[in-house]
Amino acid sequence: MSNDLGAGWGGEAFGKQLAAMVIEGNWIKGAMKNDFPDVKYKTVELPAGAQKGTLMFTQCWGLAADSQNKDAAKDLIKSLTTAEQQMAFADAFGVMPSRTDAAETYKEKYPEDAAFVAGGEYGHGPINLPDMTEVVADLNSQLEKMSTADIAGATTAFDENAASAIGG
Amino acid sequence: MARSKTGDPMRQPVAGWLFVTPMIIILGLFLVIPIGMALWVSVSNWSGRGSPFGGNTEFIGLKNYSDLLTKQGLARQDFMTSLRNTFYYVLGVVPLQTVLALLLAVLVNQRWLKGRTFFRTELYFPSVVSSVAISLVFLFLFAGSGAINGVLAWFGVHGPNWFADPRGLIHLLGNWVGLWNIDQPPSGLTGTKVLNLSLWEWVKGPSVAMTSIMLQVIWTTAGTFMLMFIAALQDLPTEVEEAAMVDGATARQRFWNVTVPHLRPTILLVVTLGIIGTWQVFDQMYVMTQGGPAKTTLTPAYLSYSAAFDAQKWGRGAVMAFVLFLLIFGLTQLQRWLLRDKDAAREKKLAREQRRAAKKEVPA
Numbered sequence: 085m086s087n088d089l090g091a092g093w094g095g096e097a098f099g100k101q102l103a104a105m106v107i108e109g110n111w112i113k114g115a116m117k118n119d120f121p122d123v124k125y126k127t128v129e130l131p132a133g134a135q136k137g138t139l140m141f142t143q144c145w146g147l148a149a150d151s152q153n154k155d156a157a158k159d160l161i162k163s164l165t166t167a168e169q170q171m172a173f174a175d176a177f178g179v180m181p182s183r184t185d186a187a188e189t190y191k192e193k194y195p196e197d198a199a200f201v202a203g204g205e206y207g208h209g210p211i212n213l214p215d216m217t218e219v220v221a222d223l224n225s226q227l228e229k230m231s232t233a234d235i236a237g238a239t240t241a242f243d244e245n246a247a248s249a250i251g252g
Numbered sequence: 253m254a255r256s257k258t259g260d261p262m263r264q265p266v267a268g269w270l271f272v273t274p275m276i277i278i279l280g281l282f283l284v285i286p287i288g289m290a291l292w293v294s295v296s297n298w299s300g301r302g303s304p305f306g307g308n309t310e311f312i313g314l315k316n317y318s319d320l321l322t323k324q325g326l327a328r329q330d331f332m333t334s335l336r337n338t339f340y341y342v343l344g345v346v347p348l349q350t351v352l353a354l355l356l357a358v359l360v361n362q363r364w365l366k367g368r369t370f371f372r373t374e375l376y377f378p379s380v381v382s383s384v385a386i387s388l389v390f391l392f393l394f395a396g397s398g399a400i401n402g403v404l405a406w407f408g409v410h411g412p413n414w415f416a417d418p419r420g421l422i423h424l425l426g427n428w429v430g431l432w433n434i435d436q437p438p439s440g441l442t443g444t445k446v447l448n449l450s451l452w453e454w455v456k457g458p459s460v461a462m463t464s465i466m467l468q469v470i471w472t473t474a475g476t477f478m479l480m481f482i483a484a485l486q487d488l489p490t491e492v493e494e495a496a497m498v499d500g501a502t503a504r505q506r507f508w509n510v511t512v513p514h515l516r517p518t519i520l521l522v523v524t525l526g527i528i529g530t531w532q533v534f535d536q537m538y539v540m541t542q543g544g545p546a547k548t549t550l551t552p553a554y555l556s557y558s559a560a561f562d563a564q565k566w567g568r569g570a571v572m573a574f575v576l577f578l579l580i581f582g583l584t585q586l587q588r589w590l591l592r593d594k595d596a597a598r599e600k601k602l603a604r605e606q607r608r609a610a611k612k613e614v615p616a
Binding site: 087089090219222225228248 | 302324327329330395396397417418435543544545546563
């Protein structure tokens with residue numbers, strides 16, 4: 085874990101060359117460029133275990149339930165999530181577009197991110213169901229000490245908690 | 253002499269009410285009404301949107317309470333974990349801070365000590381500084397590559413990564429004396445579960461991360477309580493001490509038989525305030541650990557906050573706050589009863605019995 089190395093997150097541990105490799109998203113690109121421009125590195129896809137997998141998630145636009153201008157807000161969000169707009173966000177902030185029809189354009193423009201884009205084919209999103217946040221947080225808390233954690237116990241507890249959160 | 257309640261010129265009801273009105277309004281507005289609202293939230297299904305007294309919120313009785321306390325699930329597991337953590341926290345902090353405060357007070361109250369004012373100010377200083385600022389400094393001091401571990405390294409000790417270490421002190425101690433192997437805990441303890449946590453989890457003790465927070469809190473609050481002890485010590489007439497000296501009492505005897513009995517009410521106060529304050533610990537967890545590592549610094553106050561403001565379970569958050577209140581209330585009552593003046597209690601009891609006996613005799 086990065087805090088065992090006195091670093092705030094994986095990217096910092098990697099940039100300080102305390103870690104030989106890290107699992108991060110494409111935001112690491114900006115951090116490496118700004119904070120550790122001298123460190124040379126390469127991005128590759130996660131190696132396949134039983135099958136290929138990675139985590140993908142997206143940020144979201146929120147629409148206030150009590151808003152008086154819901155339709156206008158919906159239209160705005162629709163236009164902000166077109167492939168064209170998402171590419172504009174990618175150019176401005178370095179975030180990857182969430183639409184599959186923008187993936188090719190993005191890959192052509194930023195070939196160094198090809199490994200991240202490839203993950204979109206087989207990655208899984210987080211479980212966005214009510215009450216699941218704390219179940220996932222509980223799993224994370226048990227995995228904090230990876231080296232000594234009771235992995236089997238943690239996954240069993242996760243299954244039980246998830247079942248009761250989703251079922252109940 | 254019979255006095256009429258209204259006609260007494262010494263009583264000035266209008267002026268009296270006038271003087272207390274500002275305080276009543278402030279207390280009502282910022283204490284009584286919010287507590288009443290929280291009580292309502294704890295028995296309603298308010299979602300956090302709109303007014304809790306609006307049309308969408310319904311009374312659901314004690315469902316939030318029973319969900320938290322009787323339903324087998326993550327919510328109860330987290331709450332029990334937080335109670336366990338805080339129990340060890342209180343057990344460590346309250347006695348240590350009381351003893352340390354008392355010793356410091358006695359020390360800086362000695363007449364032979366030069367620069368007493370300096371020491372008093374210096375020792376009280378941590379209490380004046382914001383706990384958030386202190387927490388941030390401790391975060392750096394106790395970092396894996398921080399100053400504390402740097403000093404430990406001089407002595408060849410490889411310090412832990414304090415705030416990232418969830419191992420429990422009692423687990424470590426048992427491992428050290430050979431009672432058990434921390435990596436393969438005895439199945440008798442891991443197999444039995446009481447209120448969501450295995451016995452092995454219950455006996456864990458404060459984690460290394462929690463211990464660092466405890467050290468910080470003891471260091472901060474010892475100064476606060478030292479001030480109370482100093483005030484009480486200055487009430488102690490020098491003649492009593494001198495009389496004890498004339499009687500040939502040693503310094504140690506004077507401390508135990510003169511100073512400590514004299515400080516009894518203050519000790520009671522400090523322990524009471526200590527128990528109340530430690531059970532409510534929040535700032536340090538909010539700033540430094542957010543309940544981690546591995547939920548070992550989760551406390552009821554922080555959990556109540558995160559249930560309400562992070563998970564949007566307002567009812568559950570309010571319930572935790574009230575359960576915590578009842579717990580603190582119960583514990584302080586118990587502690588007052590345990591630390592009561594036994595001679596005074598006995599005298600009172602005797603007087604009561606005599607009164608009762610006298611009453612019985614009258615009709616006979």
